[in-house]
Every structure is written in C-alpha cells, then in structure tokens.
Ligand SMILES: O=C(O)CCC(=O)C(=O)O
C-alpha cells in the first residue's frame with residue numbers, strides 16, 4: 001500500500017521550502033463551523049457550479065468562490081459561468097484565519113502584500129480529482145492556504161517547472177492545513193485520489209471539501225459600487 005494511504009506518521013512536514021503540511025490544524029468544532037458556512041456559500045445566487053474548461057472538458061470537483069469568482073483562467077466579479085450573479089463577499093474572518101495559518105506555517109514574521117480576499121471552495125465526490133495545475137491567476141504571490149474537510153485525499157505537490165516528477169504525495173485529512181508560498185508558490189499541484197468514506201463521523205459529510213484562501217492582488221470592489 002502506498003504510504004499516503006496510511007494514516008499514521010501524522011507529523012507536521014515541510015515538503016520543501018515554502019510548502020508546509022500541518023495535520024489536524026482545525027479542531028472538530030472549527031471543522032463543523034467551516035463546513036456549515038461552506039454549505040451556505042454553496043447556495044444560490046452565485047452558488048456551487050460545475051466548471052467548464054476551454055478545451056470542452058468539465059472539472060470533476062464542483063466549485064463556489066468568495067471575493068472574486070474564478071473561471072478558467074481568470075477572476076471575474078460575477079459568476080459568469082453560473083447564474084451571472086455577483087460573487088459572494090469574502091468574509092473578514094477568513095482573512096484572520098488565513099493569516100493565522102501563514103503564521104502557523106512560517107512563523108509570525110512572514111510579511112504579506114495585502115489581505116486575503118479570495119476563497120475557492122471545491123466539493124469532491126468519491127471519484128472527483130483535480131489535475132496538476134498552478135494557482136497563477138492572482139497577481140500577488142502571497143501563500144495559498146488550503147484547508148481540508150471530510151474525506152481524505154492524496155494531494156500531489158510537485159515542482160515549479162512541470163506537471164511531472166519530481167513530486168510528493170501527501171495524504172490530507174479532515175482538519176489539515178497545507179500552505180504553499182515563497183519558493184513553492186508556483187508549484188504544480190493536484191488531487192489524484194479521494195479516499196471515499198474516510199470523512200470523520202462528526203462532520204456528517206459525504207465527500208471532501210477543500211477551501212483555498214488566496215491574496216488576489218486585484219483592486220477591491222463591492223457588488224454595490
Ligand atoms: O483540493 C485541493 O486540495 C486543491 C485545490 C486546488 O488546488 C485549487 O483549488 O486550486
């Protein structure tokens with residue numbers, strides 16, 4: 001059995017400079033609260049949708065965004081590939097949470113260029129995956145903060161040059177934090193497998209939810225003005 005399919009050895013790990021895995025960062029209450037909010041955010045308007053790629057494909061994870069709406073491969077103000085409604089606002093507490101996550105990963109002296117202002121939230125069923133890609137639509141280069149809820153997955157974290165080897169496979173479980181910034185900010189990464197049925201019973205979730213928090217570097221805007 002590949003090592004990432006086993007759940008022991010759950011130590012904090014810096015895979016390479018700037019890429020830090022912190023197991024069990026969110027406790028059960030924090031996971032429940034965040035999941036309850038994800039369920040609200042998933043509702044219309046500008047709720048959960050399927051994402052079509054320019055090549056005519058469809059991402060197997062469904063997605064909802066906050067702050068800025070992501071479509072392959074840019075940010076927009078409205079859910080232009082969904083119901084067209086303005087994207088939901090990015091709540092201030094997610095900026096606080098993301099900053100705590102970065103301090104946890106790097107120490108409190110890490111400087112950010114601005115506030116966290118985008119959440120990309122992906123819902124994976126047991127057969128969903130995400131291909132190797134870079135998070136590169138942000139103009140800022142602050143660390144991406146990734147939180148896992150529900151089923152565990154095999155997260156593939158690669159190199160800055162290509163989608164292929166070398167890469168590390170990490171098992172992300174419910175409550176885990178993964179931060180990638182600094183030299184690892186533009187690394188290719190993806191989800192190669194969801195371990196269906198591994199979600200902790202206290203969450204009442206079938207599948208996996210991943211919340212990524214990002215600094216867009218784009219000008220702030222409001223739906224009203
Ligand atoms: O689901 C994950 O762990 C990764 C998600 C991701 O890479 C993204 O949303 O860009």
Ligand SMILES: [Fe+2]
Nearest residue numbers: 133134135189
């Ligand atoms: Fe990504």
